[in-house]
Amino acid sequence: LHWSNRVTNGAIVAMAGGCPLISHLDVSGCHSLTHEAIIAVASKCNNLTSLNIARCKSLTDNSMQLLGAGCPLLEHVDVSGLE
Secondary structure, eight states: OOTTTOOOOOOHHHHHOOOTTTEEEEEETTTTOOOHHHHHHHHHHHOEEEOOOOOOOOOHHHHHHHHHOOOOOOOEEEEOOOO
16 A cells, blocks of 8 residues: 555545454555544554554654554554654
């Protein structure tokens, strides 16, 4: 899914709801993603071990806190390019 302008919050919400056992997710460079997408991932993808959200510039500190609380198996998070 990485580096696609077509990946929307709605797509990630649907993916999180339909694929709760996903363990790796790379949405790096998907600039349209916001906190809404992270809420879905954090609340529904509890088996996530690796997440690449590099250059997803609309995410917030609260997004990171939700990931930490909702994804206890998360071992690798790439946040390069975030401010």
